[in-house]
Amino acid sequence: MRSLELTPTGSPLEATSAGAEARKLEVAGVSKVFRSRRNETVALDGVDLHVDDGELVCLLGSSGCGKSTLLSIVGGLETATGGAVFIDGDRVVGPGADRGMVFQGYSLFPWLSVARNIQFGLEVVNWPKARRAERVRELLAIMGLGEFADALPKELSGGMRQRVAIARALAPEPDILLLDEPFGALDAVTKRVMQDFLLSVWKRTGTTILMVTHDVEEALYLSSRIYLMAARPGRIAEEIVVPFDGSRGPTIMRDPRFLDLRAELSDLLVG
């Protein structure tokens, strides 16, 4: 269901091009069924969602609701049993550098330095040599990792490793960044620092981001829209527009609307 609705006021051509430009990611009727000898598990049942250009959207759900499976399908690491995923109108058939991914665990190459980790994607897709170094320097600066360029991942803290992973995913300038519970393994303080950091990176780079989380507060704090997922079968239960768009920052956590939404979403999550 690719929605290219024509507004009656505009000309058809304008409306079409505007709609196509705004939709970065479109997930249309995606289903995933895991079949084993004994039974069939419906992990995802007809999921529809979209992320517009420059948006930061969260997929919120408790464990087992299929949110990570959905992100893997968008990333092309798993194939959907039904439905399709489109990036800028192109159908996704496998993984590619246009969809950078960050995982919860330590997915850095342990034998490569921080700079070489960030550069990996650029080497793989054959960026011009001169621009590679420049891009790595730029990302090291954005991530505040300049002095750790030559360090090995094992010498870094958990938060720093995730910063490297985000930098590595951003390096080839992907159309969309897919984050799979990236801060799930971090302690509370580091997590907050990293959330603020992600917001600043998002504001600076304008990258479109789809993030999976089970943390209500995190979803409200970071995203402009939230898709709340329900389990068995995995589906979108609710779409929530988060109201604090322009003024995202620590202050919104004390906003009564934030607290109301947090309570409401927590209730919905518990079911």
Next chain:
Amino acid sequence: MTRPVTDAAPPNTTRPGSSGSFGEVAGSDADMALDPSSIDTNRTDPEPAGPALDQPAADPAVLVGSEPAVAVPATGATRGRYQRPLFRIRGDIGPAWRLGLGVAGVAAIFVVWILMSMGDGANNAIIPTPAATIRALGDLWSDGTLQADLAASMQRIAIGYAISVAVGIVVGIGIGTFASVESFLEPQFGFLRYVPATALTPLFLLWFGIGESPKIWLIVVGTVFFNILMVADVARAVPRELLNASYTLGAGRGTILRRVVLPHSVPGIIDVARINLAAAWSMLVVAELLAAKSGLAFEIVRAQRFRAVDVMFALLIVFGVIGIVSDVFLRWIRNVISPWARP
């Protein structure tokens, strides 16, 4: 309320440490009164400690805040199971003990050896003295036999084991990476692994004669299946997230094999090669015992004909030294090549 609280609550119950161990917040009268274990301990105290009695306020909250650091009256009893430093499970014993015990262990071997080799000449024909063994080693060296045998044996190992490791890396990574290759090859290798390679020796002698090739083939066949299956395990240990991360960075299959699976497997492969090297030497010995005109094991057989146990002992020591040296060397190589995997 003043009296009972000071009586029933000597310092140890009001100290943050002891109340914290019950997972409660100290400072309410109810806590004090309801905590039976604290009252029990108090009974054994002859007298509540002085300073606690001097507290002007009986409110436990105040006691907690202003109590001076006073030792808990000793009961003489102990809590917990004492752990002996030398026999703590997985405990660290410190470098001095490590070195000392190592030296003592080696010394013990020599003591046993010397004791067993002592006595009359008849005994000496069974177990040579350390001195005789060293003398024999010196003789083997000075007449050039040892060098020639070392060269012959090491050449066989070098050729045979290099083939074995090379095949092990290629096939092992194939099995560990692709389910298709695994399905096609693993049953045969699982079977062949349990066929003792030494049992193939007569067959190899028949096929390849008595030159160098049957010996090299025996080393290859005797180790290659272990190398393949163990390298496959190493390749399987590459975290899926690393592969997924590579895919989403735009890497293809070949790139991932070359730039992710292989580098991640290098330290593991070196460890596999190090462990199976011992099996390669065993294969070599079998080959040389049966049909050879040179080599360390051949020299042992020849010494047996002259009942020269000192020479036989000397050659066994050579085997041991080669083993230790190659082990240490390969560990060092592993740490140099893959410093990221250093423990």
